[in-house]
Amino acid sequence: MTEQDLAAGAAQITESIKIGLLKKHMTQVELANLIGEKPVQLNRAIHVDMSPKSIEIRAKIYKVLDL
Numbered sequence: 001m002t003e004q005d006l007a008a009g010a011a012q013i014t015e016s017i018k019i020g021l022l023k024k025h026m027t028q029v030e031l032a033n034l035i036g037e038k039p040v041q042l043n044r045a046i047h048v049d050m051s052p053k054s055i056e057i058r059a060k061i062y063k064v065l066d067l
């Protein structure tokens with residue numbers, strides 16, 4: 001996988017989460033509170049940080065946003 005492919009995949013994940021938030025009429029802060037995470041951690045996860053914590057947070061995000 002090239003760096004360009006990796007960047008495109010990351011952008012697609014970020015875009016799908018942001019669209020999911022819009023469809024649910026929810027802000028990132030509201031989502032963070034709902035899943036019991038800090039807004040800063042949620043933002044890192046949305047922008048495709050690859051730490052284990054961010055991966056765990058994205059799993060929660062996908063459940064809430066039905067992604």
